[in-house]
Amino acid sequence: MRVRRYERGHSHVFYTLFLSTIALTSTAFLPAFRTADAQSTAGNRVSPEFREPVTLATKEGVLEVRLTARQGAATLDTSAKPVENFLLFDYELLRGTASDGKTNGRGLYPAPTLQVYPGEKLIVHLDNALTGLTIDDYFSPQYTKVGGEIPLYPIQMKSSPLNLHVHGVHVSPKGNADNVMVHIPAGMSNTYTYEIPRNMPQGAYWYHSHLHTLTGPQTYAGLAGLLSIGRTDGGLQLVTEKKIPVRNMLLQYNGVFDRANGGAVLNNVNWAQYVNTATPPKGDELAKGTYRPLLAPTNFTRSKPGTTYFTVWYAGPLSVRNDRGLLQTIPSNLQTFIPADPKTAKTIPAEPSLPDDKRDVQFTVNGQFEPTLKSKAGQTEIWVLANISDFAYINLQLTETVTGRHPKIAIVGEDGNPFPAVHYPVTDDGTRLLLPPASRAAIAVTMPEKGDLILEMP
Template sequence: MPAAEEQASGMVPGAALADPPDLNPAAPGDLTVELTAVQQEVMISGKKVMAETYNGSLVGPTLHVVPGQRVTLNLVNKLGTSTNLHFHGLHLSPEGNADNIFLSGKPGRTLTYQLDIPANQPPGTYWYHDHDMCPKSGQSMPGMTMPADPANGRCDGTESQIGAGLSGTIIVGDNRESLPPAYRGVTAHTLALKDAQLKDGSSIVYPDGVLEPASATVRLVNGQYQPTLTMAAGETQLWRIANEGYAIAYDLQLDGGSFTIVGQDGNPSAAPAQVNHLLLPPGGRFDVLVTAGAPGSTWLRTLAYSTGPTADNYPDTTLMKVDVQQGGGAGLAGMSASPQVAGPLPGALPDLSGEPVARSRSVELNDDGGNNFSINGKLFDMQPTFAEPATLGTVEEWTLTNTSGQNHPFHIHTAPFQVLSVNGVAQPPADYMDGVTVPHAVDGVAGKVVIRIRFTDFTGKWMFHCHITGHEDNGMMGYVNVSAAGGTG
């Protein structure tokens, strides 16, 4: 691949940040919306690029929902490949026409989803994306027998489709309402992080090539190249940050400033923390407060980051300029320390560390150094990973180990989990999330993360996988059957 600077040739940096388009306004009551998946040219900061889009946008339009709402979503497929949707982080049934990734819409067809947003769904930031399970035309996942290619199109997988552009943001409610009164009226921005790997300067490599996370790529914010966000001195804003790319991690730093975390992966913080950087694996989200200092400018950047000795090394890259204009603030030019907020915030989930554990399970993530990625030594094959189902209403403790030389971001559908420890280091109760980076092995010692999860409301196949989508597409995926008490799975 050409260098990132060469791929970005023709893009003009510095334009005012534009939030992603809205699919609908936030309003109560039943809602019907439509997403059209279509390949077309988009503009990236003045440069025409061929991509796959929802409703013509490289960053899909933001879906606004409120707790207790029924959403009918029609997915119109105008691609040359089958496609579907996953509603990442939402507590929805994994069966029927809800968050069921086994549904697949052929080219020219419309898939209709019925989403009953729970009354207790935490307000926060979520996202949607393709989750089709065919990695490339004419092939199936290793160990799997997939349906034949559609008669009038390809069958491409999750990596290809997210990498080409198929993802967007979901905002549940308005989590500013759960902040202290001083911050309930602050300006909120959505920052959707994606990258575009451009072949021949004019198209995302898929479907004309193979996406490769280790290759040079152009990092974008809301589909823009190095946009500018303007704040007034002393102003505090809420940034809803989502990693909506197919594979690449972000280690975010706001030069000269800090972030106050008020939500992670859609979950309100039990203990809001002020931090200097944010690590977002693929699929990760943070809701943070930021405060401008004295007039000046600074950068939001992703720091140099390695995913392990056998994996990828990402360079330090500037993402978004922050211009601070005259206002009532003081402190360092550009940014200052963001506010301290006391927790727990309304809707924060309870600490599971003292709960009785119904069952303990082990999940080992591994790869062969090539294109086979496994869980517990098995490539995904449509069979449950565990013989014993989980039981509704119970709490389980899972030990995730990583024996490979690269990090694997582990994601569970349907409900978030609490991280108890990482490589033996206890984590604070605030660490509720739906994806966690399981660190790579060091000197033959596997990386280890211990989590607890409560199974509530829905029976069926609760999926889990690595959220580096090429790993998922090539076998690192599984599921646990969840049954009602007394069920057999």
């Protein structure tokens, strides 16, 4: 997954001057430039223009909004038609302002950004409309009837409970504040009131469902958004003084079965973890690593006759890592799988001929695949990267298209905490940043003098 940065131009400032900028000294200098329009394509596909989710902000110290969770379809720029089986938030703005001037929105992916400053109040009326669900791979073993046996092919949930969590914010967990033990049944509502402390650090946080055993599936399916406490860059003084642009980039992934041939249904790529085995292990098969399970694939009924399914089951002996039973669920069109024992299974090759925008699993930025962001050559910006996915660990790298160079990633804030000095990742001499699930990082970047800058998510 790549985000393309564009604009060509000329500048009298060299890259070394950017080092003084990211060191947050008073000598930073950001000149103006002439630019030339550029267009990004992936094959015959034109990349969408970068956009950010709508921002709902406070008015007179209060932001009051109604969020309604429901099953819906999301518009993805790599699918010819809306992709079904997302769980999305509708919103109604009751008190506050909206960046697009609208007071309501429906089926947003990602969810709207909520912005409140330290010392202000956030009120969220959460309506649970997760009824009449028709999602095959939406299930939690917790909701199996008492004494009931978990079936080979789990029965989908027709309705679902829900709650809300403001991730990383220093607020009370009691009552109707940030109480992740609240259980809101389908068809019911709850009002959350968050008093943001005056000493709360400015920065990027996020909100999502936190109902235990369903946190992952609900977050993955779209019930997540950015929560901005003040400014997402942390309110850095130099950013304010020099009017440095701040871009919010919400990183997610989605799996659409057979996307290349027109598939338009969201699938949970971790679904197989919930599927029972047809034949349980015998004796010490599991300990020896000789157990070969049979799994029921989620899309079995939609597969063509003769389709072969493979499972990649850990085939080694027991170890301190406790890897037995580990199931890898990355689709075969992304990676080649080599079995531990070639006598019992065969290698599954990748499909290198597939263009990135046709692969089943894709990473997106603000719901877009490889968007183009036009900027001035030599311009310094703050990119706020927020991994609001459930399981994905995202490797990030910057690449200059003309030189092939990978600039060091200058981190100026992390998880809502602005840094007094620039930090660099410890991997690959500071040129690669691993962003775990739920993590946020504010990085300072500068556009190259020639060519484009690409944010890659290998």
